[in-house]
Amino acid sequence: xxxxxxxxxAHEPDYRTSTIGRFSGGQFLASVTYAFPDGFExxxxxxxxxxxxxxxxxxxxxxxxxxxxxxxxxxWAEQMKRPYGEQSVVARAEARxxxxxxxxxxxxxxxxxxxxxxxxxxxxxxxxITECRGEAEPEGGAGEHDWAELHxxxxxxxxxxxxxxxx
Numbered sequence: 001x002x003x004x005x006x007x008x009x010a011h012e013p014d015y016r017t018s019t020i021g022r023f024s025g026g027q028f029l030a031s032v033t034y035a036f037p038d039g040f041e042x043x044x045x046x047x048x049x050x051x052x053x054x055x056x057x058x059x060x061x062x063x064x065x066x067x068x069x070x071x072x073x074x075x076w077a078e079q080m081k082r083p084y085g086e087q088s089v090v091a092r093a094e095a096r097x098x099x100x101x102x103x104x105x106x107x108x109x110x111x112x113x114x115x116x117x118x119x120x121x122x123x124x125x126x127x128x129i130t131e132c133r134g135e136a137e138p139e140g141g142a143g144e145h146d147w148a149e150l151h152x153x154x155x156x157x158x159x160x161x162x163x164x165x166x167x
Contacts, residue, residue, distance in 0.1 A: 003130050003161075006063045007148050008113045010163030016155060017165070019097070024106035026066065027059040027114060032093045034076065035152035037123035047077035052089050053152075054096040055126060057117075065117035070126060071096055111163055116148060125151050133158070 009029070011020050019030040034052050056069040073096065074089035082088050086095075101107060118127035128150050132143040148157045155165040 003116075003145050003148055006113045006115055007128060007157055008111060008161060008163035009150075009157065009165070011109050011111050013109070016153070016167070018109065019101060020112050021107060021109040022112065023104035023108070025058065025104075026061050027063070027112040028104055028107075029055075029057045029059070029112065029114065029150075030097060030101055031055050031153055032073075032090075032097055033153045035124045038120065038125045047080065048075050050076040051122070051124070052076070052079065052093050053124070054093050054100065056100045057114075057126075059112070059114045063112075063114040065115065065127075068119060068121075068126065069100060070121045072122060113163075118151075127151055128157075 009017060009020060011017055016031075021028060032052065032054050034050055036046075036049055040049055052073045052075070054071045054073060058066045058068070060066055073093035079089040085091065114128060116128045116130050118125065118129050120126070128148050130145040131147045131149060132145050133147040134143050146158060149155065150157075150165075154167055156167070157163075157165050
C-alpha cells in the first residue's frame with residue numbers, strides 16, 4: 001500500500017505519543033529521546049556518543065514541517081555519573097520539555113497528521129522518513145515505500161495508516 005501524503009499519528013496519553021497535538025500555530029510533535037550520531041558504530045566510549053535530546057517539531061495545519069527546536073540535555077555517561085536530582089540529564093530534559101510545551105499557545109493534546117520530513121542536527125537524523133520494508137520489485141528493483149519511521153524515536157507507521165505505530 002502506498003504511503004499517504006499526510007501520515008496520521010495517534011495521541012496516546014502516558015505513552016510514546018503523549019506529547020503531540022495542536023496549538024494556535026498548527027500541529028506539534030514533542031519528545032525526549034536518546035540518539036547516536038548517524039553512522040555510529042558501537043565501540044568503546046559509546047556512553048559519550050549516546051545523547052539525550054528534547055525535540056519539538058512544529059507543523060502547519062496542512063502537515064508541512066515548519067521548524068524544529070532540538071536541544072541536547074547531555075550524554076548517557078553524564079546521566080550515569082549523576083543519575084538523580086535536578087541536575088541529572090533526564091531531569092534537565094524533562095524540565096526543558098515542560099518549558100517548550102508551555103510555550104505553545106492554545107496547546108491541546110490530540111491526534112496529528114503530518115508530512116514526511118528530515119533534518120540533521122549535531123550529526124543525528126531527525127524526522128518522519130519513508131522507507132521500503134516490503135518485498136523488492138522483481139529483478140532487484142527498489143520496492144515501493146510502505147513504511148514511515150520517526151527518527152530517532154524509533155516509531156514506525158504503516159498500513160492501514162490509522163496513526164498506530166510499532167516500536
